[in-house]
Amino acid sequence: MIRLLLLAIFAFLIYAMVSAILRIFRRGQGLNPPSPAEKSDAGEEMVKDPECGTYLPRSDALKETIAGHPQFFCSTACRDAYRSRSK
Numbered sequence: 001m002i003r004l005l006l007l008a009i010f011a012f013l014i015y016a017m018v019s020a021i022l023r024i025f026r027r028g029q030g031l032n033p034p035s036p037a038e039k040s041d042a043g044e045e046m047v048k049d050p051e052c053g054t055y056l057p058r059s060d061a062l063k064e065t066i067a068g069h070p071q072f073f074c075s076t077a078c079r080d081a082y083r084s085r086s087k
Contacts, residue, residue, distance in 0.1 A: 047072035051082040 044057045054074045061072035062079055066086060073079040 049074045049078050051078040051085075054078075
């Protein structure tokens with residue numbers, strides 16, 4: 001039983017090393033697609049909905065320019081409520 005456990009651990013370590021080496025080679029050859037412009041290594045920028053206060057990723061938000069300022073909303077309902085309230 002101990003031999004089987006040691007064999008499983010050894011097989012996992014070999015798998016982890018091979019996949020890490022392959023990942024390095026793929027990255028060096030440019031096989032991984034570049035990240036979108038709004039995403040960085042730290043993640044995606046979060047924006048706050050001015051109507052309900054919800055934070056959400058910028059790419060998921062509805063963007064609306066109101067009074068010359070860009071605003072980001074979590075839903076059309078929040079966007080419409082903000083528009084009606086700001087008039």
